[in-house]
Amino acid sequence: MPAAAVAADWPGGYWWHWLFYSVAIIGFLLTMVMGAIYLERRGMGRMQSRLGPNRTGPFGLLQPVADAVKVLLKENIVPTAADKIVHFVAPIVAFAPVLMILAVLPIMNGAVLADLNIGILYIVAVSSIGTVGVFMAGWGSGNKYSLLGAMRNVAAVVSYEIPMVLAIVGVVLFAGSLTISDIIAKQDIPFILMQPLGFLLFFAAACAEINRSPFDLFEADQELVAGYMTEYSGMKFAMFYLVEYAEAIAMSAVITTIFLSGWRGPWLPPWLWFILKTFAVFFLMIWTRTTLPRVRIDQLMAFAWKFLFPLAIINLFVTAIQVLAWPDALPWFLIFINFAVMGVLVLIWSKFFRLGWGRVQV
Amino acid sequence: MFKFERFGLGIFKGMTVTIRHLFRHPTVSQYPEQRLNISRRTRGNELIWSRERCTGCATCAKACPQGAIEIVTAANTAENKYNVTKYRVDTGYCIQCGLCVEACPYDALFMGFSFERAKYRRADLVQEDDALAESPERPASGYFHPDIAAKLPEQTLLVDKITEKRKKQ
Numbered sequence: 001m002p003a004a005a006v007a008a009d010w011p012g013g014y015w016w017h018w019l020f021y022s023v024a025i026i027g028f029l030l031t032m033v034m035g036a037i038y039l040e041r042r043g044m045g046r047m048q049s050r051l052g053p054n055r056t057g058p059f060g061l062l063q064p065v066a067d068a069v070k071v072l073l074k075e076n077i078v079p080t081a082a083d084k085i086v087h088f089v090a091p092i093v094a095f096a097p098v099l100m101i102l103a104v105l106p107i108m109n110g111a112v113l114a115d116l117n118i119g120i121l122y123i124v125a126v127s128s129i130g131t132v133g134v135f136m137a138g139w140g141s142g143n144k145y146s147l148l149g150a151m152r153n154v155a156a157v158v159s160y161e162i163p164m165v166l167a168i169v170g171v172v173l174f175a176g177s178l179t180i181s182d183i184i185a186k187q188d189i190p191f192i193l194m195q196p197l198g199f200l201l202f203f204a205a206a207c208a209e210i211n212r213s214p215f216d217l218f219e220a221d222q223e224l225v226a227g228y229m230t231e232y233s234g235m236k237f238a239m240f241y242l243v244e245y246a247e248a249i250a251m252s253a254v255i256t257t258i259f260l261s262g263w264r265g266p267w268l269p270p271w272l273w274f275i276l277k278t279f280a281v282f283f284l285m286i287w288t289r290t291t292l293p294r295v296r297i298d299q300l301m302a303f304a305w306k307f308l309f310p311l312a313i314i315n316l317f318v319t320a321i322q323v324l325a326w327p328d329a330l331p332w333f334l335i336f337i338n339f340a341v342m343g344v345l346v347l348i349w350s351k352f353f354r355l356g357w358g359r360v361q362v
Numbered sequence: 363m364f365k366f367e368r369f370g371l372g373i374f375k376g377m378t379v380t381i382r383h384l385f386r387h388p389t390v391s392q393y394p395e396q397r398l399n400i401s402r403r404t405r406g407n408e409l410i411w412s413r414e415r416c417t418g419c420a421t422c423a424k425a426c427p428q429g430a431i432e433i434v435t436a437a438n439t440a441e442n443k444y445n446v447t448k449y450r451v452d453t454g455y456c457i458q459c460g461l462c463v464e465a466c467p468y469d470a471l472f473m474g475f476s477f478e479r480a481k482y483r484r485a486d487l488v489q490e491d492d493a494l495a496e497s498p499e500r501p502a503s504g505y506f507h508p509d510i511a512a513k514l515p516e517q518t519l520l521v522d523k524i525t526e527k528r529k530k531q
């Protein structure tokens with residue numbers, strides 16, 4: 001890591017820079033996950049006309065702590081048929097990439113562990129490593145439900161990676177750089193306005209990739225017990241639970257960074273903007289999770305290949321034309337065009353979808 | 363016909379429904395701490411009996427489909443009337459049908475409001491004589507007695523207007 005890549009106003013390039021940021025990222029992530037779990041359970045409860053957990057501590061704020069303590073004190077059961085080592089390593093393999101994503105996302109101007117010049121590529125590459133952990137969990141458990149859940153995860157990630165990357169490429173074209181800090185610097189107008197379709201595609205693909213409802217097929221309780229987590233208990237289960245929310249937070253942070261102009265914003269301090277935006281995106285995830293029922297596995301695949309993938313390609317094409325043909329176009333004009341393109345494309349593509357696939361109207 | 367549908371309108375509608383729920387009162391009440399209002403004309407789990415008005419006619423006992431009411435009278439020849447020596451209701455049998463209240467020709471019997479009378483022993487469910495009397499803790503319900511109901515304060519039964527919040531014990 002050359003020292004030049006570290007922002008000038010941070011004393012980077014020293015070992016304590018890495019140490020400080022590693023500790024800070026872990027602490028940041030764990031705190032955010034606590035907040036996320038609280039927000040999800042209370043928010044989802046209220047959206048479903050329930051209250052959510054409100055007994056532990058004021059407003060139920062200590063519920064995540066109580067859950068963590070409970071789960072840590074539980075017995076750790078490893079099935080006889082399990083591949084012990086793989087079973088043991090899987091949660092760690094699943095957790096590491098999440099931390100690695102956060103390493104390149106700036107919380108403030110320059111407050112980042114490493115500002116890679118291929119930051120976006122790195123995020124895309126690292127975010128799918130988590131799947132290896134999930135697959136190890138499914139394989140190592142020696143349980144058919146675990147394996148089925150893991151296979152579904154692999155299939156989904158392989159499919160959804162493509163629209164996700166294509167959606168990012170639109171942003172990269174506008175920004176003209178793969179570096180995260182450059183992308184943020186280019187967002188005088190957040191890219192969600194310049195790339196509304198890209199945002200939708202990325203959001204859907206991200207939800208599918210990190211196992212959020214309505215795409216949480218990999219642990220569909222009704223079919224697969226708990227998917228790849230079926231045989232996990234105690235601390236290792238807690239680890240997977242943590243990974244699930246940490247991934248959601250990391251993806252929200254990625255969306256914040258590349259679509260919502262990251263830490264930039266008026267009045268409030270930058271780190272607060274970053275956290276607020278991350279939680280706003282996470283709230284959108286909670287909102288869709290509360291509202292939408294789970295899709296079937298064939299619908300999951302159809303959605304990726306018949307809807308997201310073509311739209312992502314068209315979006316990329318349109319964006320490329322805009323960047324090449326009107327480099328000096330007024331941003332408001334582009335925003336208008338892009339929203340119109342999004343509306344027309346979504347309308348047209350809805351014609352290609354039928355309900356029920358061969359069944360009479362459901 | 364070329365008709366546009368299924369372009370996410372359903373999703374949009376669903377999302378508006380859930381977000382509206384976020385800002386309204388949840389439909390659950392936290393029972394031991396909060397109670398919903400009970401109707402003024404409720405048929406609670408107890409009877410209110412007035413010794414003064416009761417003539418010992420035992421119509422209530424005959425009307426009761428459960429045989430939950432037991433009444434013993436003794437002739438009071440001096441005053442030329444019956445004295446009730448025992449009035450006993452086994453609320454464990456009672457199905458809160460209110461037939462006894464409707465049957466009483468002398469307006470001596472009322473339903474109560476109570477619904478939290480779970481006991482460990484069946485014998486504790488039996489109420490006798492003056493334990494059945496009306497008192498501030500055991501007001502008579504307006505069931506079958508519109509005059510009583512009219513005197514009770516107006517109230518709402520809506521979930522989001524919970525009025526009673528109990529103190530933590």
Ligand code: SF4
Pocket residue numbers: 425426427428429430431451455456457458459460461462463
């Ligand atoms: S309410 Fe019905 S069951 Fe109960 S004592 Fe009266 S008549 Fe019997």
Ligand code: SF4
Pocket residue numbers: 415416417418419420421422423433465466467468469470471
């Ligand atoms: S019907 Fe009324 S008056 Fe007759 S015994 Fe019962 S409570 Fe008394």
